[in-house]
Amino acid sequence: MKGLKYYSVILLSALGIGIIGIGALLLMNGGLTELAAISNGTGSIGNSLKGIIGITLVFIGIVSYKPLDVLRKQLRDEYEYDENGISKKKGRFSDLSAKERDQIEQQKMIDAERILDSPTVKKITHSGEANPVQAMETLIGLPKVKNQMREMAARMQYELQEYEKSGKKLRKGQTIPHSSMHMCFYGPPGTGKTTCARIMTGFLYQYRYLKKNQCVEVDGNFFRGMAPGESTKKTRMLIQRSIGGVLFIDEAYSLVNSADGQEVIATIVKEMEDRREDLIVIFAGYDREMRQFLDTNPGLRSRIKYDLWFGNYTINDLSEIFRISANKKGFVVSAELDSVFRDRIEKEMHAKDFGNARTVRTLLEKIIDRHAVNVIDHVIPEENRYTLMQCDMPPMGRN
Numbered sequence: 160m161k162g163l164k165y166y167s168v169i170l171l172s173a174l175g176i177g178i179i180g181i182g183a184l185l186l187m188n189g190g191l192t193e194l195a196a197i198s199n200g201t202g203s204i205g206n207s208l209k210g211i212i213g214i215t216l217v218f219i220g221i222v223s224y225k226p227l228d229v230l231r232k233q234l235r236d237e238y239e240y241d242e243n244g245i246s247k248k249k250g251r252f253s254d255l256s257a258k259e260r261d262q263i264e265q266q267k268m269i270d271a272e273r274i275l276d277s278p279t280v281k282k283i284t285h286s287g288e289a290n291p292v293q294a295m296e297t298l299i300g301l302p303k304v305k306n307q308m309r310e311m312a313a314r315m316q317y318e319l320q321e322y323e324k325s326g327k328k329l330r331k332g333q334t335i336p337h338s339s340m341h342m343c344f345y346g347p348p349g350t351g352k353t354t355c356a357r358i359m360t361g362f363l364y365q366y367r368y369l370k371k372n373q374c375v376e377v378d379g380n381f382f383r384g385m386a387p388g389e390s391t392k393k394t395r396m397l398i399q400r401s402i403g404g405v406l407f408i409d410e411a412y413s414l415v416n417s418a419d420g421q422e423v424i425a426t427i428v429k430e431m432e433d434r435r436e437d438l439i440v441i442f443a444g445y446d447r448e449m450r451q452f453l454d455t456n457p458g459l460r461s462r463i464k465y466d467l468w469f470g471n472y473t474i475n476d477l478s479e480i481f482r483i484s485a486n487k488k489g490f491v492v493s494a495e496l497d498s499v500f501r502d503r504i505e506k507e508m509h510a511k512d513f514g515n516a517r518t519v520r521t522l523l524e525k526i527i528d529r530h531a532v533n534v535i536d537h538v539i540p541e542e543n544r545y546t547l548m549q550c551d552m553p554p555m556g557r558n
Contacts, residue, residue, distance in 0.1 A: 172224070172228065178217075178219060179216065181216055183217060273385075274384065274389060274392060274393050274396060275397060275400070280400055283375055283381075284374075284375050284400070286373065286374070287358075287359075287361040287363070287364055287372040287404070287405070288357050288358045288360065288361030289372070290361070291312070291358045291359075291362045291365060292312075295312075295358050298351060298358075299472070299476050299479050299483070300473060300476035301351060301355075301469065301470075303468065303470075304351075304355060304467050304469055307465070308355065308358065308362070311359070311362070315366035315368055322335045332370050333370075334367050334368055334369065334370055335366075335368065336436070337368055337436065338435070339431070339435040339462055339464050340368060340435075340464055341435075341440045341463050341464055342359070342442070342463065342465040342466070342467065343441070343442045343466050344441060344442070344443040344444075344467050345446040345449050345450075345466065345467070345468050345469065346445070346446065346468060347471055347513075347515060348515065348517060349515030349516040349518060349519075350471065350472065352443045352469055353376060353409065356407040356441050357374050360373065360374040360404065363439060364404075368439070369404055369439065371403040371404040373401075373404030375397070375400060375406050375407065376407045376409070377397065377406075377408055378409045379408060379409075379410045379413025379414040379416075379444075380410070381397075382394050382397070382414060382423050383417050383419075387419075388419065389419075390417060390418075391426050394423045394426045395426060398426075398430045398438065403437060403438075404438075404439075405438075405439050406439070406440045406441070407441045408440065408441070408443065409443045409444065410443070410444045411444050412444055412448040414452070415451075415455055420455075421455070421456070424456050424459065425456060427440065428456055428458045428459055432458070432462060471508070471513075474504060477504050477516070478500060478501055478504075481504075481522075481523060482497070484519065484523050485523060489545060490546065490547050491545060491546045492547050493548050495549035496526075496549050496551065496552060499549050500552070503552065503555070506555070522553075525553045526551045526553065530548070533548070539551075
């Protein structure tokens with residue numbers, strides 16, 4: 160019925176245009192002359208039928224064109240499109256031509272690249288530890304964390320041995336059946352949570368819990384989209400890039416503060432369950448904030464299998480981090496500087512913005528800056544060019 164109405168209006172619109180054309184022809188073939196004669200008083204209505212009919216047809220055609228055009232467009236939308244505005248003729252992807260499909264795929268690619276571009280994906284994607292045992296043993300401090308990681312690694316190794324004893328063969332890229340392995344790391348900044356995430360990635364890959372030795376590392380703010388509703392789409396894309404490996408989300412509680420936060424969290428929770436054998440999520444952040452974050456979604460806490468607590472480093476730990484970091488840069492730490500460093504770091508440990516290893520690395524850079532000045536100004540002799548001295552310690556404060 161809609162089709163009949165639509166084509167009937169098209170026919171009427173065409174007739175209206177035809178009427179205007181006929182009227183114009185009548186006017187040009189003597190009609191205008193007849194009308195001019197009437198206006199001058201030299202002609203009569205009886206002798207001016209051509210002009211009268213012509214002007215009447217043009218008037219009717221012009222007056223009827225606009226309402227017929229509006230009705231035609233309305234009926235066209237009802238006839239050619241469904242209630243969602245999708246074309247009935249080309250509403251299915253299979254109905255499109257190859258060229259039209261390519262155009263759509265190209266547009267999808269452009270849209271995806273805008274939301275999560277390739278350089279960013281490359282930047283946030285890191286390899287897990289190739290030798291996780293060695294990397295774990297060389298960690299400074301964190302005795303409780305290392306013991307828990309050993310237990311987790313031993314369980315993974317045990318499960319792999321049991322699977323192999325059953326006579327089943329693992330193909331390349333195949334993983335052993337396992338339960339959810341999602342984790343939560345609690346603790347202050349600069350205590351090695353990211354490093355431990357890469358170590359755990361190495362263990363999970365080594366014992367065939369993961370297909371890829373890959374760890375995608377972001378923070379909670381990363382999920383925010385540029386436009387309303389885009390955060391969820393970005394989340395799905397990020398999860399897709401993380402499939403087969405680990406998705407590490409630092410400062411995960413930042414998710415709650417975004418406009419689409421709850422929807423993003425719900426998306427992550429669903430994927431954690433649906434893809435538990437293909438994806439392992441590790442949340443990380445401050446202790447209190449992380450506990451509050453886990454309470455934002457009823458299904459979040461139940462999907463976390465392991466909780467690891469990272470405490471502050473001791474002064475001895477920080478001194479060793481300082482010394483090893485200096486060695487990696489080609490310097491030796493003098494005994495006098497180490498003593499001054501311990502006194503300095505003991506005071507800074509009580510500051511709210513203390514960042515453990517991060518604070519140590521920042522302080523080391525300032526010490527090297529001051530050391531360079533002292534060497535150039537001959538305050539430090541050339542033979543101590545690669546020895547960091549007590550006089551290299553900058554004064555307390557931000558500058």
